[in-house]
Amino acid sequence: MIRHGSTLTVYLPAFGIHHIEAELDFVNFETLVSHIEQLICQVIDIAFGNSLAAEAIKKYNPNFQKPVRPFIRMRYSDAIDWLRAHDIKTDEGKDHVFGDDM
Numbered sequence: 001m002i003r004h005g006s007t008l009t010v011y012l013p014a015f016g017i018h019h020i021e022a023e024l025d026f027v028n029f030e031t032l033v034s035h036i037e038q039l040i041c042q043v044i045d046i047a048f049g050n051s052l053a054a055e056a057i058k059k060y061n062p063n064f065q066k067p068v069r070p071f072i073r074m075r076y077s078d079a080i081d082w083l084r085a086h087d088i089k090t091d092e093g094k095d096h097v098f099g100d101d102m
Contacts, residue, residue: 020039022035022036033071033073037067037069037070038069040067041066041067041069044066044067045066048066076098077098080097080100084096
């Protein structure tokens with residue numbers, strides 16, 4: 001349970017926070033994606049601004065590079081082709097195929 005500055009109490013599931021709700025009235029897809037990009041980049045900047053977090057990121061993913069905005073926009077089928085072209089495999093070590101969760 002988390003108490004906010006107001007009287008609102010939020011109960012978090014036992015397994016942790018797993019989604020974000022965007023309360024953006026009348027948003028279009030491009031605006032939503034831009035907000036998601038901003039959120040991702042801001043979280044990464046905050047993490048790298050914390051010496052302990054930055055050290056862990058560098059230790060466990062030494063080749064990590066901050067994403068560049070705007071993110072590439074592509075259709076799902078093009079994403080499958082891109083993953084294959086860059087030899088990025090599934091967790092099971094297989095090539096991605098249409099229908100995979102990414």
